[in-house]
Amino acid sequence: MADSRKNRAAASALPERAIRMELDRVLASSAFANADRLRAFLSYVTEESLAGRAHLIAGKTIAQDVYGRAPDDGSDSIVRVDAGRLRRRLSEYYEDEGAGDPTRVYIDSGGYAPRFQSVEPVAQDPASNPVAPVAAHRPLGDLPRLVVAVLALALVVLAATLVLRGQTAPPVVGPKDHVARNQLERTALAQKSTAALQAANLAEQASGLLFPIADVTHQKLATAMYRDAMQIDPTSSEGYAGAAHSLGTLALLAPDAEMRDALLTEAESLADTAIDLNPRNGWSQSAAAWVAFVKGDYPRAVDLSRLAASLNGEDGKTLDFHGVILGMTGNFAESAEASDPSRPRNNKGRHPAHLNIYAVANFHLGNHETAIASINTAIQQGGPVSELTLMYKAAANQALGNTSAAMALLEELGASWPDFRPERAVKRFYQYPEHAAQVLTQLRAAGWSEEK
Structure with missing residues (x-):
């Protein structure tokens, strides 16, 4: 009982009304837009603290009460990652639109209970004011970190601007030998930890299941593998980004709106996590692009996909989704360029899905012979074969007048x-x-009927 009173007193050192007003401001901010899980996290720990239960807040209680997870299912690691994301979002908020807020909420490292602080200006030397705004007494050692963060953000924005203007981004610096590069990456991951290497291997294997894109079974298997990767190494963006892709595809293929919305909500949350963990990784940005595409926000999907390709210009899986998004939004020439077999790409042993994407782009560009040849090459090289493969090959044959082959x-x-x-x-x-x-039109000309 004494502990409860002590924690309630700590939470109420500021008026409860001031704390709730600040919580409302934070939750309504653009920094927390489309971050439902982080909003729920912050609301929960704030309410628990105001109720005098700050000392009871733990990873397991958050996983159970906020995420609906079983107490012992290993969700603590996800909570730790989300706590880090929440700290970064709060920092971003107070650096920008919340800079003038009279009250601030913090989630200090090493715990999950919130800390509230008044930052109302007072008439005394800021150096001696214990409640002065954080910016007034930021340690000098933090400044280089801030400069690096600003420069990194500027580079990402520059790359996006160049791509959107149709200019070429600076070339990727690194060895052209993909095998050697992949070996270096594996060595670096192994030095970090065996878990990091195992998670990366799982995520890479799952990426090989993302095509054929219309295969629901493959998408579910990929999702399960990505979830395992996230559990093994919750600090890596690869699993979150990959699961956002597979769940987004499942949402696109879902038989009803309710299932689609549920899958899309989770996909969006995972894409958000991937970007928080590694915003300069093209695969993370590709996850956000794919979610935007499935939601029907096509301009944003194209912009984000171009950014993704500019960040990871030779990553096969990023280029594959870039080609799909461009092709399905009518940017056929750009889709053909992204999936061109002559373009350098690092597939890391995955099947050549880009050949089918190249075929679709060329079908719409009127290059029907090229489309058929690309599909045939994909089949010969062990590329993914599906109902879509036969559909486009039949349509291209019919467009060339090869009705018997199309039939x-x-x-x-x-x-x-x-x-x-x-x-x-x-x-x-x-x-x-x-x-x-x-x-x-070509399928019907060859005799296809939807009643079949």
């Missing part, structure tokens, strides 16, 4: 995937109906 492919399509409906599939992926119609 044979459609017959194989119906036999192998009897439940597949091209009209339903293309309408989910394409931004513009006229681009979906280009595919469906």
Whole structure:
């Protein structure tokens, strides 16, 4: 009971009304927009503190009460990562739109209970004022860190600006031998910890399951593997970004709106975590781009995808989703460039999904022979084969007047995937109906009927 009174007193050193007003300001800020899990985290620990239960706040209680996880399912690590994200978001908020707030809330390192502080100016020397604004007495040692952070952000913005203006970003500095580069990365991860290497291996294996993109079973398997990677190493962005991609795809393929919304909400949260952990990684930005695409925010999806490609210009999985987003939004020439077989890319042993993406782009550009050749090459090289592969190959053959070949492919399509409906599939992926119609027109000309 004494501990409860002590903690209640600590929380109420400031008026409860002032604390609640500050909580409302923080939660309503742009810094916490689209960060529902962090908002719930902050609300929970604040309410617990105001209720006198600050001493009971722990990783397990947050995992159970905020995330709905079982007490012993290993969720403590996720809570630790989110606590770090929350500290960074609060710091960003008070550096910008919350700089003039009269009250501030902190989550100090090493714990989860909040600390509240008044920063109202008083008429005395700031050096002797214990409640002066943080900026007035920031240790000198923090300044270099702030300068580095600002410069890093400026570089990311510069890269995005160059891409959006159609200019070429500065070339990636590093060895061109992808095998040697991958070995160096594995060595570095192993030196960090065996867990970090194992998580990276799992995430990379899961990335090989993201295509065929219409294969629900593959997407679910990928999600499970990414979750394992996140649990093994919750500080790595790769698992969070990968799961955001696979869950986003599952949302796109979901049979009903309720399931779609649930999957998309989790995908968005994971993409947000990936960016918080590693904002300069193209795969993290690609996760946000894919979530934006699935949500139907096509301009933002394209902008973020271009940023992702500028940050990781040779990463195969980032380029694959870049090509898909560009192609499905009608940027066919740029999609063909992103998936061009001659473009340097590091696939890390994954199947060449980019050849199918290159085929789709060329189909819409009217290069039907190139589209067919690219699909055939993908098949020969062990690329992912799906109902979409046969659909586009049939459409390209029909566009060339090879009706018999198109009919044979459609017959194989119906036999192998009897439940597949091209009209339903293309309408989910394409931004513009006229681009979906280009595919469906050729299929119907070859004799395909949705009633089959």
